[in-house]
Amino acid sequence: MTFMQTFFSFLTLFCWVYWLIFYWGGGRLLARDVKHAVTSNSRLDTGLLVSILILVLILFGTGVLISFGWVTPSGAGAPLWLRGIGALLTLGGMIGTFYCRHYLGKFWAADTTLQPHHQVVDTGPYRLVRHPIYTMALAMYLGTTLVFPTWWNGLAFVGLLVTHLLKTWSEDRFLRAELAGYADYQTQVRFRLIPGVW
Numbered sequence: 001m002t003f004m005q006t007f008f009s010f011l012t013l014f015c016w017v018y019w020l021i022f023y024w025g026g027g028r029l030l031a032r033d034v035k036h037a038v039t040s041n042s043r044l045d046t047g048l049l050v051s052i053l054i055l056v057l058i059l060f061g062t063g064v065l066i067s068f069g070w071v072t073p074s075g076a077g078a079p080l081w082l083r084g085i086g087a088l089l090t091l092g093g094m095i096g097t098f099y100c101r102h103y104l105g106k107f108w109a110a111d112t113t114l115q116p117h118h119q120v121v122d123t124g125p126y127r128l129v130r131h132p133i134y135t136m137a138l139a140m141y142l143g144t145t146l147v148f149p150t151w152w153n154g155l156a157f158v159g160l161l162v163t164h165l166l167k168t169w170s171e172d173r174f175l176r177a178e179l180a181g182y183a184d185y186q187t188q189v190r191f192r193l194i195p196g197v198w
Helices: 003-023 026-039 043-067 080-107 132-147 151-178 182-188
Strands: none
Touching: 003 043, 003 080, 003 132, 043 132, 043 151, 080 132, 132 151, 151 182
């Protein structure tokens, strides 16, 4: 790998390590998400959480293997500028997930549930789309796929896209039924992930 490829690879891995340690709680990632999945009310939610966890580990694991030269990316000839865009998407996605989670505060949870005294959050990025954390996470996943181009990372990204689309649908349905004011919020903020698109 050239210096710039190495730089983009390690910048991307740094973003993931930082995200895993501080956003997810480091070593508690697996135990907590599996616990959430097992105690979740919905089998769909359980399956989606477990699928997201497995696909995220594939993306991150592939990045580690490629960065240390243990695997050669199938897209080794990918242009350097594309990998640079991927590294920026990963960095922006990581920062964006922190920013969006800040607005949710104590109401954030991995599984589809309500916290005590839960209320609709409609400020910051939640004025634009209903699930901005997922938007930012998908940017991070896409960026990682561009930095570490393998066919299985491409499939992992498609899987993550599908699971997040299903999760937005599932959460909207749950919150509309269980959270006062969410139906009005859906009317005000029509888009789930991308402003003006969907």
